[in-house]
Amino acid sequence: MHTVSTVTRNETDLDLDELYALADPYETETGEIEVPELSQLMDEQFITEILLELKSGKEATAWVCAGGPASGADLLVAKIYRPIDERGFKNDAVYQEGRWGGDKRIRRAFEQKSRVGREAQFSSWLGHEYRTLTLLHEAGADVPQPIAKGERAILMEYVGDESGPAPLLKDVRLDGDDARRLFDRLLWNVETFLTCDRVHGDLSPFNILFWEGEAIVIDFPQAVEPEVNRNAYTLLERDLANLCTHFRRFGIRADPGRIAADMWMRYTFRDMRM
Numbered sequence: 001m002h003t004v005s006t007v008t009r010n011e012t013d014l015d016l017d018e019l020y021a022l023a024d025p026y027e028t029e030t031g032e033i034e035v036p037e038l039s040q041l042m043d044e045q046f047i048t049e050i051l052l053e054l055k056s057g058k059e060a061t062a063w064v065c066a067g068g069p070a071s072g073a074d075l076l077v078a079k080i081y082r083p084i085d086e087r088g089f090k091n092d093a094v095y096q097e098g099r100w101g102g103d104k105r106i107r108r109a110f111e112q113k114s115r116v117g118r119e120a121q122f123s124s125w126l127g128h129e130y131r132t133l134t135l136l137h138e139a140g141a142d143v144p145q146p147i148a149k150g151e152r153a154i155l156m157e158y159v160g161d162e163s164g165p166a167p168l169l170k171d172v173r174l175d176g177d178d179a180r181r182l183f184d185r186l187l188w189n190v191e192t193f194l195t196c197d198r199v200h201g202d203l204s205p206f207n208i209l210f211w212e213g214e215a216i217v218i219d220f221p222q223a224v225e226p227e228v229n230r231n232a233y234t235l236l237e238r239d240l241a242n243l244c245t246h247f248r249r250f251g252i253r254a255d256p257g258r259i260a261a262d263m264w265m266r267y268t269f270r271d272m273r274m
Helices: 017-019 036-043 104-112 115-138 176-195 230-248 256-268
Strands: 045-054 060-067 077-082 146-149 155-158 208-212 214-217
Touching: 036 045, 036 060, 036 155, 045 077, 045 214, 077 115, 115 146, 115 155, 176 214, 176 230, 176 256, 230 256
Parallel strands: none
Antiparallel strands: 045 060, 060 077, 077 155, 146 155, 208 214
């Protein structure tokens, strides 16, 4: 895994919305797709070509890219974060709590929604997801492998093949045995996240991929750290409730409240901490 070198430029006179607004992708005369936010990753040879738009969601747009020599992969996903004012997480203070540590200046700027606070907020989502993916992947969790991080985007493993990306779990029909196995594995993942001091915070069948019989959890910018975020247990309960609700259609009956309480007790008493 690598961090792309930072490009130095004079941004002091730019309006913040202009600075972080997504530039429009365009096609060159040769028919190639150009996405300005990915030029840094192209220059560093992590990717060589932008192939197609994979998904445009509430906090980011994802592109499928051909890997370059610096990444050593055939296909990758580049995730470009949207400007702060366009994000889908309206009450993001719930997720941001505790991220600033002892930096009172940044925390105050964030609370006041000043320019400094908004810049820190933008960087927080991108950097936090990259760090979280790195931590969880190294712990063996079923998440895409992070490859590189730029100023505006992160690059990660592509899940799928040349014929298309992996489907979302919400679109997959499972038989009873596969459903039980997958449900148990997802519970293991949620508990593994917790051992790494993370709660996903927005887990649902809409951000779980299904590929070759396995589930891969994606989208971690809002993930919270239980040690510093008082909302962590509530978010853990909600994540588990979403899983239990989805798998109920396949005949699985489980109590998300009890599961959350058991996980939290083990976490609290440090029986499962890494």
